[in-house]
Amino acid sequence: MSAVAHDDAHHEQHPYWIKRWLFTTNHKDIGTLYLWLSLLMFFIGGIMALIVRTELFQPGLQFVDPQFFLSMTTMHALVMIFGVIMPGFVGLANWLIPMMIGAPDMALPRMNNWSFWILPFAFAMLLSTLFMDGGAPAAGWTMYAPLVLQTGAAFPFLVFSIHFMGLSSILGAINIIATILNMRAPGMTLMKMPLFVWTWLITAYLLIAVMPVLAGAVTMLLTDKYFGTSFFNAAGGGDPVLFQHVFWFFGHPEVYILILPSFGVISSIVPTFARKPLFGYASMVYATASIAFLSFIVWSHHMFTVGMPLAGLLFFMFATMLIAVPTGVKVFNWVATMWRGSLTFETPMLFAIAFIVLFTIGGFSGLMLAIVPADFQYQDTYFVVAHFHYVLVPGSIFALMAAVYYWLPKWTGHMYNERLGKWHFWLTTIFVNLTFFPMHFVGLAGMPRRIPDYALQFTEYNMIETIGAFGFGLSQLLFVYIVVQTIRGGEKATAQVWDGARGLEWTLPSPPPYHSFTTAPEVK
Amino acid sequence: MAHAQSQEHYYIPHGSHWPIIGSIGVATMMVGGATWLNGAEQGRIVLMIGAIITLSMVFGWFGTVIRESESGIYNDQVDRSFRWGMVWFIFSEVMFFGAFFGALYYARIWSMPWLGGEGAGVATQFFLWPGFEAMWPQTANGPAQIGGEFKVMEAWGIPAINTLILLSSGATVTWAHWGLKANKRAQLILGLILTIALGVLFISLQATEYVHAYHELNLTLESGIYGSTFFMLTGFHGLHVTLGAIMLTVILLRSILGHFTPEHHFGFEAVAWYWHFVDVVWLGLFIFVYWL
Numbered sequence: 001m002s003a004v005a006h007d008d009a010h011h012e013q014h015p016y017w018i019k020r021w022l023f024t025t026n027h028k029d030i031g032t033l034y035l036w037l038s039l040l041m042f043f044i045g046g047i048m049a050l051i052v053r054t055e056l057f058q059p060g061l062q063f064v065d066p067q068f069f070l071s072m073t074t075m076h077a078l079v080m081i082f083g084v085i086m087p088g089f090v091g092l093a094n095w096l097i098p099m100m101i102g103a104p105d106m107a108l109p110r111m112n113n114w115s116f117w118i119l120p121f122a123f124a125m126l127l128s129t130l131f132m133d134g135g136a137p138a139a140g141w142t143m144y145a146p147l148v149l150q151t152g153a154a155f156p157f158l159v160f161s162i163h164f165m166g167l168s169s170i171l172g173a174i175n176i177i178a179t180i181l182n183m184r185a186p187g188m189t190l191m192k193m194p195l196f197v198w199t200w201l202i203t204a205y206l207l208i209a210v211m212p213v214l215a216g217a218v219t220m221l222l223t224d225k226y227f228g229t230s231f232f233n234a235a236g237g238g239d240p241v242l243f244q245h246v247f248w249f250f251g252h253p254e255v256y257i258l259i260l261p262s263f264g265v266i267s268s269i270v271p272t273f274a275r276k277p278l279f280g281y282a283s284m285v286y287a288t289a290s291i292a293f294l295s296f297i298v299w300s301h302h303m304f305t306v307g308m309p310l311a312g313l314l315f316f317m318f319a320t321m322l323i324a325v326p327t328g329v330k331v332f333n334w335v336a337t338m339w340r341g342s343l344t345f346e347t348p349m350l351f352a353i354a355f356i357v358l359f360t361i362g363g364f365s366g367l368m369l370a371i372v373p374a375d376f377q378y379q380d381t382y383f384v385v386a387h388f389h390y391v392l393v394p395g396s397i398f399a400l401m402a403a404v405y406y407w408l409p410k411w412t413g414h415m416y417n418e419r420l421g422k423w424h425f426w427l428t429t430i431f432v433n434l435t436f437f438p439m440h441f442v443g444l445a446g447m448p449r450r451i452p453d454y455a456l457q458f459t460e461y462n463m464i465e466t467i468g469a470f471g472f473g474l475s476q477l478l479f480v481y482i483v484v485q486t487i488r489g490g491e492k493a494t495a496q497v498w499d500g501a502r503g504l505e506w507t508l509p510s511p512p513p514y515h516s517f518t519t520a521p522e523v524k
Numbered sequence: 525m526a527h528a529q530s531q532e533h534y535y536i537p538h539g540s541h542w543p544i545i546g547s548i549g550v551a552t553m554m555v556g557g558a559t560w561l562n563g564a565e566q567g568r569i570v571l572m573i574g575a576i577i578t579l580s581m582v583f584g585w586f587g588t589v590i591r592e593s594e595s596g597i598y599n600d601q602v603d604r605s606f607r608w609g610m611v612w613f614i615f616s617e618v619m620f621f622g623a624f625f626g627a628l629y630y631a632r633i634w635s636m637p638w639l640g641g642e643g644a645g646v647a648t649q650f651f652l653w654p655g656f657e658a659m660w661p662q663t664a665n666g667p668a669q670i671g672g673e674f675k676v677m678e679a680w681g682i683p684a685i686n687t688l689i690l691l692s693s694g695a696t697v698t699w700a701h702w703g704l705k706a707n708k709r710a711q712l713i714l715g716l717i718l719t720i721a722l723g724v725l726f727i728s729l730q731a732t733e734y735v736h737a738y739h740e741l742n743l744t745l746e747s748g749i750y751g752s753t754f755f756m757l758t759g760f761h762g763l764h765v766t767l768g769a770i771m772l773t774v775i776l777l778r779s780i781l782g783h784f785t786p787e788h789h790f791g792f793e794a795v796a797w798y799w800h801f802v803d804v805v806w807l808g809l810f811i812f813v814y815w816l
Contacts, residue, residue, distance in 0.1 A: 019539060022541070023540055023541050024539055025536060025539050105536050107605035107608070108605055108606075108609055110537055110542070110585075113539075114543035114547065117547045122551075124551075125551065125554065153562045155561075156562065157555075160555075163554070170616050175609070178605045179605075181608055183601070183605075209615070210619070211616070212617070212619040212620035212623065213619055213620070213626075216620055216623025216624055220627065223756065227746075228745060228746035229751070229755075229756065230666060230670055230746075230751075230752050231752050234666070234667075235667060235670060236665060236666035237631060237664050237666030237670075237748040238635060238666070239630070239631070239634070239635035242631070245626070245630060308644070309643060515534075515536060
């Protein structure tokens with residue numbers, strides 16, 4: 001590949017095999033790597049979830065020992081959050097942002113390569129803990145001190161792999177911000193940017209703001225365990241609750257890092273299949289910014305039961321409830337976009353509509369959890385598990401799937417099999433609800449989370465959940481089949497792909513050239 | 525607003541093997557460090573090998589970028605991308621320090637008074653440590669007096685001198701920048717040498733202070749929450765000053781070699797920004813760790 005790509009003759013050149021994938025500076029290649037990593041980790045994390053569900057099929061201890069059960073819940077969360085949803089959306093950002101803003105590539109292409117190539121090493125380190133003395137980390141993905149300090153040989157590997165993933169996220173986010181702020185085509189003002197670009201701009205800001213805080217938190221864990229510091233040791237003047245504060249100062253913006261790009265995806269898909277422009281573009285932008293701002297002042301709602309002063313409880317309760325306002329604006333706008341639209345229901349649209357309905361359920365249960373006296377009852381029950389799985393699975397994961405169906409024809413130049421896509425959608429949606437909806441009931445009835453055994457009266461619902469989980473997992477094999485089939489061939493996709501699609505990425509041929517826009521398009 | 529003028533020729537750097545070498549290097553360091561912490565002495569060797577690989581990556585990668593920059597193939601757009609990259613990198617560093625400052629404020633405002641029986645801490649005190657008096661910093665190694673009795677570092681000795689040194693170094697690096705912009709190379713080089721000298725002086729004084737703390741004050745990393753926050757904050761800051769001094773040295777060598785023009789010298793500016801950031805963090809440390 002030429003050092004300076006000045007003329008069109010060089011655009012389709014790319015080196016092959018190892019040189020292409022290991023040394024690449026191309027946003028599409030790197031995006032592809034991210035998406036494959038995300039898919040692979042989705043199955044690894046999924047197997048962990050199925051081990052958890054298998055144990056919970058019946059009360060009593062039958063398949064795994066409790067320590068391993070807790071390793072599975074911990075590793076499932078770490079893998080799904082850091083290995084599936086985050087890389088999945090960074091993959092989309094890599095593929096789409098340069099095409100959406102009319103740029104040839106990302107702003108810092110070599111750093112982009114490093115952001116990706118950190119991840120396989122970080123996850124190799126994290127997953128290697130499964131084979132270590134004392135087992136994989138089992139104190140929950142939240143790593144609360146002092147429990148997590150009892151982790152065996154896995155402990156420093158856990159801390160360092162989180163440092164490494166954090167580095168990857170920070171570098172990736174810096175790159176995305178630099179791209180959006182610096183690489184837009186002439187005429188592409190901020191308020192003309194597609195909403196996916198806006199949501200990623202704000203997500204990247206959140207990432208840079210909070211990933212270093214997580215790095216700080218796990219560093220304090222490391223020094224408490226090995227170097228005699230007392231950050232989380234009350235006998236030395238510290239406080240175990242301090243860890244929870246630092247962790248959730250990262251953790252709450254983190255959950256918006258996981259969901260904001262989904263909002264961008266849904267805001268791209270709904271107008272296309274409603275054949276109407278997005279309702280309330282500006283309010284969408286302001287709502288996203290408000291959610292990001294609020295995410296910094298609500299973290300303690302994750303720890304209402306630790307014994308905070310009343311003023312703290314009230315502040316964090318009301319601040320949390322405020323988030324419902326901008327989120328409500330978004331849901332309203334999506335519905336208003338569909339209102340009197342000329343709707344069709346291709347697979348991306350089906351996933352998008354399911355997202356709106358099911359994410360809203362997750363939002364409502366979040367509102368319930370925000371109420372302090374109610375939360376005292378819900379804390380550490382399956383109701384919490386139901387809540388965050390509703391926002392993460394039919395939320396973030398559905399948005400990722402919608403995005404793949406929506407842009408896969410653009411990426412590969414082939415249409416996916418619509419019939420199989422619909423099968424995949426319905427199987428996924430039915431099984432996802434079968435898995436997670438009953439968790440609300442057992443949770444309200446008092447079933448605690450992170451315990452491999454439960455009282456007899458919860459048996460039926462748990463059996464249903466396990467059946468749902470296996471159904472959901474198996475349905476995703478169909479997804480892999482559809483994606484591979486589309487890459488290998490199929491009906492040729494036009495540049496426009498969807499007749500209602502608007503935006504610069506649809507002006508490029510399908511598949512797009514190796515360097516997206518060699519001359520910047522004029523945006524009016 | 526978008527920038528039309530620079531987009532007639534776009535620039536994409538060619539592929540590079542440095543990122544993957546960086547991943548291998550840092551991962552090797554981490555695995556080595558983790559096995560060492562787990563009690564295997566061989567981990568140190570692995571850690572060293574990883575550090576060497578990582579250093580070679582840093583040299584190789586920056587070397588490539590410097591060569592490309594000097595050959596003039598970077599356009600204005602690349603320059604702006606580097607600027608945004610550096611700005612946001614420094615912001616991430618600010619947030620990293622924020623975590624440790626947050627721990628310090630939390631300990632001083634909440635956890636210590638609670639251990640002393642204030643507010644929500646009544647029961648904790650009554651059942652676990654009756655009679656514990658929370659005083660910052662006198663009893664700030666906690667009710668168990670972890671690390672034993674200690675004395676705190678006096679703010680108006682070495683720390684005040686160090687504040688003066690770092691503030692002066694901020695001035696000298698700006699003076700060097702003026703020299704660069706006016707194409708007065710001697711002023712540039714002298715300014716950089718002064719800045720580096722002040723940086724090294726700062727680090728040496730900091731090291732003296734640590735020796736004093738460990739040997740005469742019994743103030744160690746293990747002195748409860750006081751020692752934890754004191755050494756983690758000043759330690760990470762010292763690490764950043766060291767890094768900044770190394771970066772300044774690279775800039776000095778490049779200046780001697782005739783790199784940079786009055787118009788194009790982002791490498792210099794990035795390091796100067798970093799140096800000012802380290803300076804500002806120190807002011808926070810001086811006020812909240814040493815003085816108040």
